[in-house]
């Protein structure tokens with residue numbers, strides 16, 4: 158049992174409120190990702206769980222034990238640090254064996270566990286080297302190895318991939334996911350990279366400025382962002398935001414951006430009627446704007462005209478930067494598109510996937526379906 | 528005329544060595560003077576004839592014989608050695624713990640503590656030896672070498688703590704934290720992770736503590752008059768300068784022998800020091 162519960166936990170540094178009070182449950186065997194921009198309090202949260210930072214308020218439970226006043230060594234956790242923090246004077250073997258030696262494991266058991274971890278991570282040949290003789294990716298593996306030999310109840314990762322190049326990062330993402338399947342333990346993983354969060358997490362916690370905005374599965378957060386911040390933070394390129402107004406004509410609802418109007422599917426009407434004639438923010442993900450010639454027939458679409466500014470061919474798709482009236486938008490369209498610079502194009506919006514946000518902070522999403 | 532990069536580099540090195548020559552002369556001349564005087568016969572030391580920079584007559588060991596067998600030199604040497612070693616150990620224990628606390632722990636006033644400690648180092652011994660006389664008297668340690676164990680740390684601890692704070696703050700905090708998460712107690716973290724990584728700093732401050740204790744002059748001169756309790760510095764001084772008679776040959780011979788342990792220590796630890804400096808860092 159390695160459930161982690163945070164009850165009304167907060168942290169202030171002097172007068173700075175680094176993390177506002179919040180509740181969070183991490184289920185057993187979950188891969189939980191704390192996601193948010195730099196300085197939002199992710200590391201602080203993780204370090205409170207690790208016991209490296211005292212709580213200003215609240216309680217933390219690991220398993221069923223209250224761990225508030227427990228030093229890190231008694232919490233049954235392992236942590237991988239952003240810059241690895243390998244012991245520079247020890248070989249890879251001793252780096253990995255250190256925690257076991259402190260816990261007085263028998264020698265044969267230590268050897269066997271280190272070997273096992275080295276096999277999983279493919280670092281069998283590096284065991285006699287010192288950290289300075291390793292590449293970034295190898296150090297990262299050793300840091301993970303040092304954590305897994307201990308077989309802790311909970312793994313904590315603080316941006317372990319941020320020092321790696323893009324290719325290695327992709328590879329390590331896959332390996333960490335695989336590792337999670339193999340080890341079957343709870344993982345709490347901090348990152349500011351939404352791709353890491355979406356690909357590895359079973360549950361994502363979105364934070365900003367010390368506040369938790371949303372907790373949910375990757376798809377929940379992608380499909381139903383609770384507010385504009387979450388909508389804009391998840392997805393790459395980010396969601397298009399347009400200031401707009403809900404208007405009613407002949408008992409049909411439209412969202413009017415000033416330059417163009419889009420017909421709102423009738424099944425959303427009951428949710429949006431109360432917003433008629435009010436200012437809102439329309440959010441459309443780039444992947445939900447298609448070249449009107451190549452729309453997929455199954456979804457309800459409406460279209461508008463725009464002028465193409467930039468065409469970026471990415472192979473599997475084409476990214477268009479377009480201008481319509483005062484609005485700049487990004488669209489990810491079918492590669493067969495004939496779009497060319499400075500030419501007008503008709504773009505179709507998947508109206509089932511649009512989001513309507515309030516104009517007032519915290520810019521909550523207006524519910525448009527059950 | 529165009530030089531290749533390698534040639535340019537060679538030139539640069541040559542020039543930098545040339546620049547060092549005046550300093551070398553400046554620093555080594557007193558040592559050279561000590562060396563030749565120690566081996567000159569008395570008649571030559573006091574003679575005004577001939578060039579003084581070389582030995583004209585046959586070098587003699589008379590001075591060394593005198594200090595080794597006619598004075599308590601060996602006893603003083605041993606006293607100095609004991610004191611320097613014990614003071615160095617005390618200093619290192621106190622400084623390491625102090626510097627770790629100041630560089631890592633957050634407590635009331637922790638930020639100003641380091642500066643405060645350094646300021647105490649700036650108080651000159653000449654100002655302190657009168658009040659210290661009282662303290663040493665109360666402890667009943669006047670005229671024993673053991674009083675130095677209390678006095679020298681007032682010189683070494685502040686400075687060594689200060690050096691170590693510098694080294695310790697340069698070590699990433701994540702390293703201690705990794706050790707804690709791995710299951711270490713404070714002591715285990717210090718002895719097995721932190722201090723090995725801080726070795727260059729430890730060596731630098733060990734060297735400092737030893738050298739200061741070895742060479743301190745004022746405190747032993749002020750508090751110790753019994754011949755058998757003296758250390759090298761005051762022993763040589765009080766025995767070989769009688770009124771206005773300076774036994775130059777013996778003085779220089781004694782100084783030469785006295786400098787041997789420091790030279791040996793540096794020679795040994797310097798290698799580790801350099802090795803420590805070039806060791807891989809964290810990332």
Ligand SMILES: Nc1ncnc2c1ncn2[C@@H]1O[C@H](COP(=O)(O)OP(=O)(O)OP(=O)(O)O)[C@@H](O)[C@H]1O
Pocket residue numbers: 170173174175193194195196197198199200201202349
């Ligand atoms: N020891 C500290 N003293 C004072 N303020 C701190 C301390 N540690 C962190 N903070 C502040 O708390 C806030 C959250 O910091 P934290 O390190 O948790 O951010 P983060 O989300 O991990 O950011 P990053 O992605 O850059 O690592 C920041 O505003 C930071 O300045």
Ligand SMILES: [Mg+2]
Pocket residue numbers: 199200201315
């Ligand atoms: Mg961080």
